[in-house]
Amino acid sequence: MYCLNLDPIAEEQIKAVPEGALRPLAELFTLLETAPWSGQPFNPANPRGNMLTHAFGERGLATYLVLEEQREVHVLRVEWP
Template identity: 50%
Template sequence: MARAQIQAPPAKALATLGEAFEVLELVPERGEPLHQANPTGGVYTLPFGEHGLITYLLLADQDRVDVLLVTWLDLG
């Protein structure tokens, strides 16, 4: 599901999506835990600009980030 969302981004969001992926590559811990009651659960969210939100799984012991979902805001 995330792959299809990433392959067809709205043109207005392309730059901010690219910046968000740079953040995930360099400092994936910057995202917010998806569930505040379980801050070390490994699932995080990272907003990108005013365009959307990336939900991802951080497997720090494997030095790996798996994007689970990209949610686009209505860009009209």
């Protein structure tokens, strides 16, 4: 199990996510606690990097950092266009 941490900017961005997307976002956070490597590389040129993105809901995207040795996931940004 990984510990999930939210960056202050991500916390502010979550407030702007529509109500209908909050459940998919919560489901994503649950997934990140158990399988954080399920996302896509943030930088396709570095597919083994520890910064990843994961889609949620219809249009959402979370960007996060996996610190494997610490068993932590740091959610850096939550975007909803």
